[in-house]
Amino acid sequence: MTLKQLEAFYWAATCRNFAIAANRLNISVSSLSKRIGELEASIGADLFSRSARSATLTALGEQLVPHAKDLLRNADQFMQQASNNLTFSGRCRFGAGELTSLTWMPRLIETIQQAHPNLLVDPFVGVGELVERGLEEGELDFAVIAGPSSRASIASRLIGSAEFEWVASARAVGDPATLTPADLPGLTLITLPQSSGAIRILDDWLTEQHVSPGRNQCCNSWGGIAGMLRLGLGLGFLPSAWARILIARGDVQPLPGFAPLRPLPYTFQWRRDDTRPMLDSLRALAEDCLDFHAPTFLV
Template sequence: MTLKQLEAFYFAATLGSFVLAAQRVHVTQSSLSKRIAELEEWVGVELFVRTGKRAHLTEAGHRVLKVAGQMLELKEYVRDALDGPVELSGTCSFGISELGALTWLPRFVAKVREKHPQLILRPHVDLGRRLERQVVRGELDFAIVPGPAEDPSISQQRIGDVKFVWTAAPGRLRPGRILKPADLAKHPVITMTEGSGLTQAFDNWAASQGLRMQRIVASNSLMAIIGLTIADVGVSFLPQAFMRPWVDGGALTTFRSNPPLPGLAYCFIHREDDRRSLLPILLQCVLDVAEYATMTEYSRKTTRRLRK
């Protein structure tokens, strides 16, 4: 029996897919199946019932799974005990929401390349709830999304908070006005589509205040919402610090409301049963660079285009 065989078995069992397990341990599916078959030969019993498209654990498989998890955790303890620098390699697929991609993602990639040049990063930009589901299924190693996570199998750590503000094109509302529920009900609201942690937080806030908003446009793109707001299609609630260039340039105005908009916590999430050393290492890299105000060069170019 080898740790590689246990690792192949463990991820095939916990991810529920030989394909995802092979991706996780960076081998071909045939190599993964071979390792599991070798482990089954060593223990003398079948660990999976192979029927149809999916393989399910046998009773013996369930017993071995617990021990395999303990063995792999012990492997990480041994690595930590050596107290030396860990060189990450292979491929890491992770999720990030659009605001993070427009602000600190390039700094994160540069930091990881500097410290772990052999690690290939594959970022996936999408809405928070979709990314959370991909983490649960094992399709992503981790994600940075608006929290809190909904699935109890997810472990999460807060990395930053974002404040939001009402925005509108100049002339729609009197400058300096504090918006009340009756005012908000009169204006069309542009929001993110379902699946966005921001939209969910806003809907919960609106429901708690008994507000019925005229939601006329729902977009899955933050930059599209900014463009629609500049075009005076409606009002929107957007990240306060990120919006500063448009406000300073006169393309948008901002307003407070009573009650105020809720803030949003962004979290680093991963599966609770994933104990790999890769996760705390990359979490620290995220904590070192995560800052949701400074735009990337792409964001600055888009800002200039939207102003025209």
């Protein structure tokens, strides 16, 4: 029995399918199946039932999953103790929201590659709901998104927050300086879709103000929202750094009569059953890199 065989068994057992497990280990599906077969031969019993269209765990396989997890965790801890300058190798896939991807994600990737030059990092950018699903199903190793997660299988650690400001063009509302929440029922509110984490703070704000917009117009891109606000298609909120750039240019104006939105917490998320030391290192790097100041060329 080898650690590679145990890894193949554990990830095949906990990922949605063999293809995802193979991707996590950066090997082919046939290599994954071979390692599992070798492990089954060494213990003299089947760990997966292959009679169905997809492989399912046998009763013995179910019993051995937590033991495999413990063995792999102990092996990782052994390696961590063996070297004070432990670096990681292989492939790491992580998920992030659009705002992160447009601001500090490139710096995070650069920092990870400097700390772990043999670790290939693949980012996936999507709305929070989609990213969490990929994390839960084993397609991603970790995620940096608005949180915390409400899924029982996902752990979340707060690493920072993003701030937003209400803005509008005079073309949309006349005199933005005199606008109040009471005017909102007669206006168009431009926002991200419901699957976005930023909607959480908007919903809280609308509840606190006891108002609803006359019309919601959704766009799944912060850049698209910024452009729509500049053209006066409605009012809305933008990341604070973006808003200040557009205000300084005269493209939009602040809404002083609107109560501020609360900061949106951002979390480092991972599967609760994933105890690899690599995740502790990457979480610390993500916390150091987090910075939602917008690059000016995007706005």
